[in-house]
Amino acid sequence: MTKTLPRSFYNRPTLTVARELLGARLIHISDGIKLMGLISETEAYIGEDDLACHAKAGRTIRTDPMYGPPGHAYIYFTYGNHWMLNAVTEAEGFPAAVLIRAIQPIEGVELMMERRLGRDTLGPGKLTQALGITKSQNYADLTESTSSLRIEAGIFIPEKSVTIGPRVGLNKTTEPWLSMPWRFLVKETILETR
DNA sequence: AGCACGATGCTCT
DNA sequence: GAGCATCGTGCTT
Numbered sequence A: 001m002t003k004t005l006p007r008s009f010y011n012r013p014t015l016t017v018a019r020e021l022l023g024a025r026l027i028h029i030s031d032g033i034k035l036m037g038l039i040s041e042t043e044a045y046i047g048e049d050d051l052a053c054h055a056k057a058g059r060t061i062r063t064d065p066m067y068g069p070p071g072h073a074y075i076y077f078t079y080g081n082h083w084m085l086n087a088v089t090e091a092e093g094f095p096a097a098v099l100i101r102a103i104q105p106i107e108g109v110e111l112m113m114e115r116r117l118g119r120d121t122l123g124p125g126k127l128t129q130a131l132g133i134t135k136s137q138n139y140a141d142l143t144e145s146t147s148s149l150r151i152e153a154g155i156f157i158p159e160k161s162v163t164i165g166p167r168v169g170l171n172k173t174t175e176p177w178l179s180m181p182w183r184f185l186v187k188e189t190i191l192e193t194r
Numbered sequence B: 001a002g003c004a005c006g007a008t009g010c011t012c013t
Numbered sequence C: 001g002a003g004c005a006t007c008g009t010g011c012t013t
Helices: A014-020 A109-115 A124-131
Strands: A025-030 A033-046 A073-078 A082-088 A096-107 A149-152 A162-165 A183-186
Touching (some): A025 A096, A033 A124, A082 A124
16 A cells, blocks of 8 residues: 655655655546556646746636646647647645656556557656646646546656756747756656555 | 547647 | 647648
């Protein structure tokens, strides 16, 4: 029996949270079926000064979840097709979040494969499609053990298995934000556990 | 294997 | 009305 990561886990510097979320278990109960994957890629978006962070526009309908208490989901829609899943970090009132960019499916793999038409789950829009995550899970409390969307402690990822680099997909962002090494990626396949 | 582009709709100016 | 924290296809090497 594993435990969800507590709110204090998220109430820390976003870079620390992004690094430590690697290997954690992302769980979504979808149509009564438990889907679970190990988080294998994250990115940090930190405050209104970070020009890559949506909060650069201030507190709006869209960015509101990031200003709320840590440990909740911030979900938004982009490019006309894709839902993005973030975990809100740092103290309430400071807008920051970790974008979950990829998972390694562990449980409920058949349903995930079906939804993805057999394709992979490496990519922020792909994992939400596989897990069936949409705007209806926006603001979900990730720390609640009965929540249909939650994150539990997973397996430890050693430093030598982590690649750190600049965030991707930022088209018009200017320096220094464009090159900030705020992306965390597990190099090899994470060992399968239960 | 890598690049270019179109799809598609919500959010903010 | 433009821009976007993307994805998949199709075409080029």
